[in-house]
Amino acid sequence: MPSSTSSSPDGADERLQEQFDRTIARDQRVEPRDWMPDGYRKTLIRQIAQHAHSEIIGMQPEGDWITRAPSLRRKAILFAKVQDEAGHGLYLYSAAETLGADREDLVERLISGRQKYSSIFNYPTPTFADVGVIGWFVDGAAICNQVPLCRSSYGPYARAMVRVCKEESFHQRQGYELLMTMMRGTEEQRAMVQDAVDRWWWPSLMMFGPPDDDSPNSARSMAWRIKRHSNDELRQRFVDMTVPQAGKLGVTLPDPELRWNEERGRHDFGTPDFTELMRVIKGDGPCNAERIGRRRAAHEEGAWVREAAAAHAAKQARREEQEKEHAA
Amino acid sequence: MSDDHVYLSLAGIGDGSGHGSGTEGVDGDARWAFGTGFTDPLHGVATTLSEGVDGRALAACCTALGDDALVSAQRLAQWCTRAPELEEEVALANIGLDLLGQARLLYSRAGQADGSGRGEDAYAYFRDADEFRSVRLAELPGGDFAFCVGRLLVQSAWRLAQFEQLTGCADPVLAAVAAKGVKELAYHRQYAAEWVVRLGDGTEESHRRMQGAWDELAPWLGELYEDGVAESFGVSPRSVAEATRAVLAQVAVAAGLTDSPAAPVPGSGRAGDRTEHLEPLLAELQVVARAHPEGTW
Numbered sequence: 012m013p014s015s016t017s018s019s020p021d022g023a024d025e026r027l028q029e030q031f032d033r034t035i036a037r038d039q040r041v042e043p044r045d046w047m048p049d050g051y052r053k054t055l056i057r058q059i060a061q062h063a064h065s066e067i068i069g070m071q072p073e074g075d076w077i078t079r080a081p082s083l084r085r086k087a088i089l090f091a092k093v094q095d096e097a098g099h100g101l102y103l104y105s106a107a108e109t110l111g112a113d114r115e116d117l118v119e120r121l122i123s124g125r126q127k128y129s130s131i132f133n134y135p136t137p138t139f140a141d142v143g144v145i146g147w148f149v150d151g152a153a154i155c156n157q158v159p160l161c162r163s164s165y166g167p168y169a170r171a172m173v174r175v176c177k178e179e180s181f182h183q184r185q186g187y188e189l190l191m192t193m194m195r196g197t198e199e200q201r202a203m204v205q206d207a208v209d210r211w212w213w214p215s216l217m218m219f220g221p222p223d224d225d226s227p228n229s230a231r232s233m234a235w236r237i238k239r240h241s242n243d244e245l246r247q248r249f250v251d252m253t254v255p256q257a258g259k260l261g262v263t264l265p266d267p268e269l270r271w272n273e274e275r276g277r278h279d280f281g282t283p284d285f286t287e288l289m290r291v292i293k294g295d296g297p298c299n300a301e302r303i304g305r306r307r308a309a310h311e312e313g314a315w316v317r318e319a320a321a322a323h324a325a326k327q328a329r330r331e332e333q334e335k336e337h338a339a
Numbered sequence: 340m341s342d343d344h345v346y347l348s349l350a351g352i353g354d355g356s357g358h359g360s361g362t363e364g365v366d367g368d369a370r371w372a373f374g375t376g377f378t379d380p381l382h383g384v385a386t387t388l389s390e391g392v393d394g395r396a397l398a399a400c401c402t403a404l405g406d407d408a409l410v411s412a413q414r415l416a417q418w419c420t421r422a423p424e425l426e427e428e429v430a431l432a433n434i435g436l437d438l439l440g441q442a443r444l445l446y447s448r449a450g451q452a453d454g455s456g457r458g459e460d461a462y463a464y465f466r467d468a469d470e471f472r473s474v475r476l477a478e479l480p481g482g483d484f485a486f487c488v489g490r491l492l493v494q495s496a497w498r499l500a501q502f503e504q505l506t507g508c509a510d511p512v513l514a515a516v517a518a519k520g521v522k523e524l525a526y527h528r529q530y531a532a533e534w535v536v537r538l539g540d541g542t543e544e545s546h547r548r549m550q551g552a553w554d555e556l557a558p559w560l561g562e563l564y565e566d567g568v569a570e571s572f573g574v575s576p577r578s579v580a581e582a583t584r585a586v587l588a589q590v591a592v593a594a595g596l597t598d599s600p601a602a603p604v605p606g607s608g609r610a611g612d613r614t615e616h617l618e619p620l621l622a623e624l625q626v627v628a629r630a631h632p633e634g635t636w
Contacts, residue, residue, distance in 0.1 A: 040466075041402055053466070064499055065411065067425070067580060070419065070428075071420050071421050074419045074420045077416040078413060078416045078417060078623050078624060079623055079624065079626050079627050080627070080636075081464070081627040081628040081631065081634065081636045082460050082464075082628065082636040083374075083409075083439065083443050083446075083459050083460055083463050084374060084375070084443075084636075085439065085636050086376045086416075086439060087372060087374045087439050087443070088375040090372075090377045090416060090419075090435060090436050090439065091372035091399055091432075091436055093419060093420075093432065094429055094432035094433065094436065097428040097432065098429055100425055101425050101426070101429065104353070104425075133624075139627050139636075163489070185375075189636070192635055192636060193563045193634075193635070194537075195633055195635060196631075196633070196634045196635040196636075197631065197633050197635075199358065199631060199634070200631065200634050305420060305422075308421075309420060309421045309422065309423070312421075312423070313422065313423020313424060313427075314423075315542070315544050315545055315548070316423035316424070316427075316484050316545070317423060317424060317539070318541070318542055318544075318545070319465055319536050319538050319541025319542050319544070319545030321537075321539065321541075322540075322541040322542045322545075323536070323537040323540045323541040325424070326540060326541075
């Protein structure tokens, strides 16, 4: 990993730091070859890697429904969505690699539990309505979190997020459209939708992280313009965006404190159970072990395939080398 | 860039346009996988049968080819989140999606050709295993990655040879489906062939596994080579078999694989013979649809 800590007597570091600060202050992009403080680099690698891990682990809760989707159109939509998530993971890992990280190493960190992913993916998906609600809530919350990242100070991350956000918004519309269709179906289907809404609402609000006064890393990330809005601000946006959609859909959001506040021009809402969030982040959610276990199994069972690909590539290179020598 | 336009377009979900054309939206449909958008992909396609085309034969052909595609897509979907590398995750899903798209078009055509007017889901979800006409190779369990790419090579080489001949067939819809499929299958075949060569050539273990898969596939090839389901639409089983054999032989040489003599498994999926593996595959595929027969999705 390139280092920026080597001190020099002539004050070169200070000049670089000043240049970096100016770039941030002018809202310009930091690019891979630019000097950046170690803390900035580390924070970004951690954030981008966690984001990539979330995309990859996030394939599992919905992916399990591809083989059981109840119509061929829904099967295609879901298959394509889960494929998109694998693609998002790929280009986020690539963005992390522009900072000097190594994908293989990041995957190791994920499957050994040293790096986290979004806690939302540790909840189970017992019915097909969960596919729709994940699209509506989870992709919706992800978009609220990620749209501001399209203006993140780090260029490759910001550019990756533009594409991710476009695809996520398509997924969100597809999820909502599935729920709309189910609500027009049988009584049983409507009950499935409401049940899924009840289970996913609070965990979705937790996706924005702890409250602002309990979010130690936020201030620095905001100063570096890696992050643009506070957790609570984004949570509020999500609630304000979702409440009218719930009304149109005909479902009830499971929060007795939820109401329009005329004075603020925003919704008041209850406080998520942040002790649950901490528990799930620490590994004690309903599906943590299962999710990591599946990812680890796939990685370990695929080791012989990756080794074979590397061995074949090396053999090919040798053969080409020999051919050249032969010809010479 | 402002955040607002994205929030606005998301809020657009709530204004009653959550379905239908209102959600076509800013991105356009072209970049999304076939048939995953909000409109009917077959909208506006002429569906009347041409004179001289036997509707029952056309339905049988489309159903059989659709079944091959659906069962294969289901096996590929079972790889999802289990692939050896992220790039393979994306590629296998891509191939599965192509086959699913082919199945949907073929089922829709079958429903028009046999006069029943059944839609794609009637074929996929409300027929039992004994009504499926896919080749048995498609329903064999997933196996390891060597078996996955070996089977994919066999199937895509064989299907590509069929589809190439179908592009000139008397039914314009089937010909169009085949023309679209040819491009997809050429990529599937290329992807699979590259992996068979990598695994055959790679390490001792990968060679052992690839040769094992090759041997496992051999007894199921005879059924493919004798398939005459598309014969009345200009597909010659003999030339399809020749083309498929040639591809397999070429890849085997590059991969260092040997063909061991294998007696074909008696019977044929086209005639309704099944292995014990199709029923559980369909049970999983159909479970939600059959639990809610009145449901709308």
